[in-house]
Amino acid sequence: MLKVAVGVVKNERGEVLVTKRAHDVPQGGLWEFPGGKLELGEDSKQALRRELLEELNITVLTATRLIQIKHDYSELSVCLDVYIVDSFKGDVCAMEGQPTRWVVTSDLERSSFPVANLTIIEALNLPRYYPIIDDSIGNEQAMLCHLERLIDCGHTLFQLRAKSFSKERYKGLAEEAIKMCKEKGARLFVNAPIEDALEIGAEGVHLTASDMSGIKNKSTLPEGLLFAASCHNQEELQMASDLGVLFAVLSPVCKTQTHVDVEPLGWGEFERLADHAWLPVFALGGLGPEDINQAQSKGAMGVAGIRAF
Numbered sequence: 001m002l003k004v005a006v007g008v009v010k011n012e013r014g015e016v017l018v019t020k021r022a023h024d025v026p027q028g029g030l031w032e033f034p035g036g037k038l039e040l041g042e043d044s045k046q047a048l049r050r051e052l053l054e055e056l057n058i059t060v061l062t063a064t065r066l067i068q069i070k071h072d073y074s075e076l077s078v079c080l081d082v083y084i085v086d087s088f089k090g091d092v093c094a095m096e097g098q099p100t101r102w103v104v105t106s107d108l109e110r111s112s113f114p115v116a117n118l119t120i121i122e123a124l125n126l127p128r129y130y131p132i133i134d135d136s137i138g139n140e141q142a143m144l145c146h147l148e149r150l151i152d153c154g155h156t157l158f159q160l161r162a163k164s165f166s167k168e169r170y171k172g173l174a175e176e177a178i179k180m181c182k183e184k185g186a187r188l189f190v191n192a193p194i195e196d197a198l199e200i201g202a203e204g205v206h207l208t209a210s211d212m213s214g215i216k217n218k219s220t221l222p223e224g225l226l227f228a229a230s231c232h233n234q235e236e237l238q239m240a241s242d243l244g245v246l247f248a249v250l251s252p253v254c255k256t257q258t259h260v261d262v263e264p265l266g267w268g269e270f271e272r273l274a275d276h277a278w279l280p281v282f283a284l285g286g287l288g289p290e291d292i293n294q295a296q297s298k299g300a301m302g303v304a305g306i307r308a309f
Contacts, residue, residue: 001070001077005048006035008066008124009058010086015102016124017092018111019055026075027114033082044081052085057095061087064299067123068241068278070218071116081278082120122226122246123280127157128292128302130249130282131309133177135162140173147177150309151184159206159228159304161191174200189228198222207245209236218244231281232265234273241278249304250274252285253295267298274299 009017018031036051038044049060063083070079094100103111105124113121133147147158160177162170174190178201181188189204190197197205204226207215212229215221221243229240231248240248250273252264264285265273274281280301287295288308295303 001079003038003044004035004078004080005038005044005051006033006080006082006120007048007052007060007063007085008033008082008120009052009056009088009092010084011102013102015104016108017056018101018103018108019094020099021114022098026073029112030114031111032114032117033120035080045083048081048083048085052088055095055098056100057093058088058090060085061089065275065278067120067280069116069119070244073115078116080116080120082123119244119246126247126280126301127155128296129155129289129309130157130159130247130302130304131155132159132161132304132306134306135164136306140169140176143173144176144180148180148184151181151186155309156186157189158186159189159191161206163191167196171196171200174202178202189226194222194225197225204228204246206230206249207240207243209239212236212239212243215243218242234276237273237277237279237281245279247280247282247301248277249282249284250277250300251283251304253283254286256286267294270300271298 019034021028021030021032023029034052034055035048038047045063048063052058052060063085066082066084068081108121131150133143137143137146160174162173170192177188187203189206190202191206194205207227207229209230227245229245229248231237231240231250237248250270252262253270254264270283282302282304283295283300284304287303288305292303
């Protein structure tokens with residue numbers, strides 16, 4: 001497997017830098033995020049610094065992990081260690097004559113990228129909030145009304161969880177929620193078995209730690225579904241990364257009303273775990289939208305919650 005370090009280089013306007021591959025190489029003529037393969041004795045961060053200096057004449061000052069992607073092309077298998085580079089020194093200069101341009105993240109999908117890069121774009125376009133529509137809210141009507149209100153408030157990513165519902169009752173609720181989200185341009189992850197998600201036409205599945213432990217490897221997961229995961233420790237975060245999930249929820253950060261006997265991670269441990277995770281992480285547990293700045297300062301993609309939303 002070819003190991004590659006990739007940098008999502010951001011400027012002061014929040015735009016990201018993309019470069020075009022030469023036409024005479026595999027995946028030629030497609031846009032990509034800059035980087036290159038690791039040389040003997042290098043770790044991925046060292047390779048990233050060297051490649052960006054050689055290719056773009058910039059010196060990386062800070063680089064934080066975003067996601068690790070493993071993908072099998074017909075000609076080879078690759079493992080991409082992807083970093084966010086939001087601080088660098090120097091002016092971008094295409095040292096190899098490759099076309100470059102700065103792009104707003106929401107416009108990245110308009111360009112053609114290698115398949116392995118598409119997950120990077122998905123991760124970059126994740127919102128700051130991940131509300132959980134839970135059966136503690138009430139019955140089906142109450143849950144759907146709450147979902148609609150949150151969509152109308154501008155939220156675009158949700159988890160639908162109803163552990164007290166029977167299988168058939170949950171599927172009926174999920175079908176209505178999926179229909180609403182599709183009509184309003186939101187994305188819904190169902191907290192349900194994968195086979196049920198496929199049956200009801202879900203776009204994404206939110207896996208529990210128990211679900212993940214029962215999956216042999218990434219290749220056994222069906223194509224066409226996005227996956228998220230609930231994690232509580234470093235082992236589960238690694239499991240989620242190995243399975244190629246798009247993002248994880250790490251909890252509990254603080255004390256919660258529903259799990260009063262569970263010792264919270266605290267922000268210090270959350271930051272340590274998030275810093276070593278090869279995927280975007282949402283903070284959950286006693287948090288709400290007002291905690292977004294602190295969460296992001298500790299390495300979170302954003303904040304997840306039930307009651308606070």
